[in-house]
Amino acid sequence: MARIFRRNLIFKEVFSISSNIQWFPGHMAKALHQFQNNVHLADIIFELVDARCPYSSINPEIRKIGRGKPHLLILTKADLADTEMTQSWVRWFRLHGYAATSVDSKNNLTSNQITKIAQQILKSKINSDHAKGIANKTIRAICVGVPNVGKSTLLNQIIKRRAAQVGNRPGITKGQQWLKSSRNLELLDTPGILWPRFQNESIAYKLALTGAIKDNLYPKDDVALFAIDFFRNHAEQNLAKRYRLTGDDLKLSRVDLLMKITKNAGMLQDFNRGSMRIILDARRGKLGNFTLDELSIAKSGLDNDN
Ligand SMILES: Nc1nc2c(ncn2[C@@H]2O[C@H](COP(=O)(O)OP(=O)(O)OP(=O)(O)O)[C@@H](O)[C@H]2O)c(=O)[nH]1
Ligand SMILES: [Mg+2]
Numbered sequence: 001m002a003r004i005f006r007r008n009l010i011f012k013e014v015f016s017i018s019s020n021i022q023w024f025p026g027h028m029a030k031a032l033h034q035f036q037n038n039v040h041l042a043d044i045i046f047e048l049v050d051a052r053c054p055y056s057s058i059n060p061e062i063r064k065i066g067r068g069k070p071h072l073l074i075l076t077k078a079d080l081a082d083t084e085m086t087q088s089w090v091r092w093f094r095l096h097g098y099a100a101t102s103v104d105s106k107n108n109l110t111s112n113q114i115t116k117i118a119q120q121i122l123k124s125k126i127n128s129d130h131a132k133g134i135a136n137k138t139i140r141a142i143c144v145g146v147p148n149v150g151k152s153t154l155l156n157q158i159i160k161r162r163a164a165q166v167g168n169r170p171g172i173t174k175g176q177q178w179l180k181s182s183r184n185l186e187l188l189d190t191p192g193i194l195w196p197r198f199q200n201e202s203i204a205y206k207l208a209l210t211g212a213i214k215d216n217l218y219p220k221d222d223v224a225l226f227a228i229d230f231f232r233n234h235a236e237q238n239l240a241k242r243y244r245l246t247g248d249d250l251k252l253s254r255v256d257l258l259m260k261i262t263k264n265a266g267m268l269q270d271f272n273r274g275s276m277r278i279i280l281d282a283r284r285g286k287l288g289n290f291t292l293d294e295l296s297i298a299k300s301g302l303d304n305d306n
Contacts (some may be wrong), residue, residue, distance in 0.1 A: 008303055023204075023213050024196045027174075028190045029225050031191040034176055035144055036065050042188065043072040043125065044118055048154065051081035051102055053206040055293040057146050058302065061195045066144075073157045074114070075102035078148040079282075085244050085291035092295060093251030096302060101143050105154045114158055115183055140186045144211040147171055155187045161167025164189045202226070206292045211283055216274070221258065224275030230259075230292060238288040242281060 028042065039045065043127045045066045049057040056076050073093055076159060078086050086102045092099035101122050103110045118139060131138045141153045147170030158164050160179040165172055170192055178189045194212065205226040208218045214220045243261045252260060262274025281287055 021215050023194050024268060027191070028193055031193050032061055032065075034123060034257060035062065035142070035193065038176065038188065039066055039069060041143035042140045043122055044072060044120075044139065044141045046072050046114070046141050046143045046154075046187075048074050048076050048143065048149045048151050050149050050210050050212070051075040051078040051086045051145070052290060053211050053292045054086075055298055056091075056203045056206045057210070058213065059144070059146060059193060059195050062144050062193065063302070071099065072099070072117060073098050073100040074154065075100065076105060076154060078102040079104035079106070080097075080285050080289055081288050082291040084152075085293075085295075088295055089291075089293070092298060098302075103154065104220075105150050105157050110154065111181075113159045114154070115181075115185060118185070136184050138184045138186055140188070142188040142190065144190050144193060146194055146207060147214075148211045149192065150278060151192065154190050155189050158187060159186070168211070170212055175188070178284055186194065207283055209292070215246060215279075220272050220275035220279065222280045223257055225254050227278050228257055230290070231282070231287050234256070234290065235288050242286055246268070 007013065008039060045157075046177075047058070047062060047066070049055075054073075056300060058073075075081075075086055075089060081102075090100045090102055101113065101117055120137060126137070126139075143155055145151050146166070152164035152166045152173055155164055156166065156179075157259075159179050161179075163179050164177060173189055173191045175191065177189045179189060179243060181187065187288065194207070197240050198207075204213070205223050206219070207213050209222045209227055216282070226290065228239070232250065232254075240250060243264045245257075245260065245264070258274060259269075261278060262269065262271050265274055265277050267273045267277070282290070
């Protein structure tokens with residue numbers, strides 16, 4: 001069995017066979033359409049991206065539809081990402097004309113942080129409303145982003161109530177829902193949206209590893225091998241400690257390393273389970289904080305590359 005598994009993986013690696021993943025089903029196309037129809041109701045778009053892959057989780061479709069509308073890019077799950085990298089990405093986005101900030105949505109101060117930034121971005125509109133005698137007009141924000149990025153969690157935190165359903169898997173929010181905060185703020189929660197074609201395979205791996213794609217929709221071994229490569233290059237000691245790997249183990253080919261980790265995790269030759277263990281460990285922070293997107297992938301800005 002191990003031999004067949006190894007041969008299949010090597011075959012996949014050599015021929016780079018990409019599986020026919022259907023991650024853009026009808027309901028996602030519908031959600032994108034709904035966003036397009038309702039974006040005019042909002043004063044500002046909150047686009048949420050995952051701080052562990054902030055560049056790869058920007059949805060080009062949302063950017064196209066939302067062009068011209070005040071926009072705040074919010075890097076969520078900053079508590080799971082590399083802190084310095086998060087700061088660098090926020091700086092990079094700001095440098096490229098985006099209002100951007102990072103959050104840990106479990107932190108109670110997040111509500112103030114986001115409300116203040118939104119008011120700052122909309123300052124001239126608020127001032128002109130004031131000049132017309134309209135005081136304390138409600139600000140409407142539409143909140144969008146890839147599945148499982150933390151949209152509903154952030155909105156609950158902003159309004160200080162558990163009004164939107166949240167859960168640790170993609171596809172929890174099924175329809176749009178307006179949520180009211182006591183601070184002249186109305187927020188539209190929306191279902192997570194991916195886009196029909198990823199620009200390259202590594203974007204798909206990053207989104208899968210961070211939990212934006214349903215676990216039954218991607219090949220676990222491919223994503224686990226991607227994770228092994230990443231952690232071996234960036235946090236070798238975390239990998240070694242978590243799976244009791246020796247220096248020699250760390251020099252194995254990535255396929256052999258996946259097999260070794262599966263065995264050390266007590267899963268014998270169940271490589272699918274071994275793969276899922278690595279994926280879940282990464283998501284839960286058991287391999288340390290990490291950021292998959294290097295600044296070098298951004299090159300000359302968003303419009304050209306993503
Ligand atoms: N560590 C950490 N976890 C977070 C953060 N924000 C959200 N989560 C967790 O991420 C998971 C997904 O959160 P949701 O708010 O349901 O995500 P969503 O974007 O609304 O997901 P869909 O509705 O399925 O598209 C939950 O388990 C949250 O607890 C954060 O800032 N840090
Ligand atoms: Mg949701």
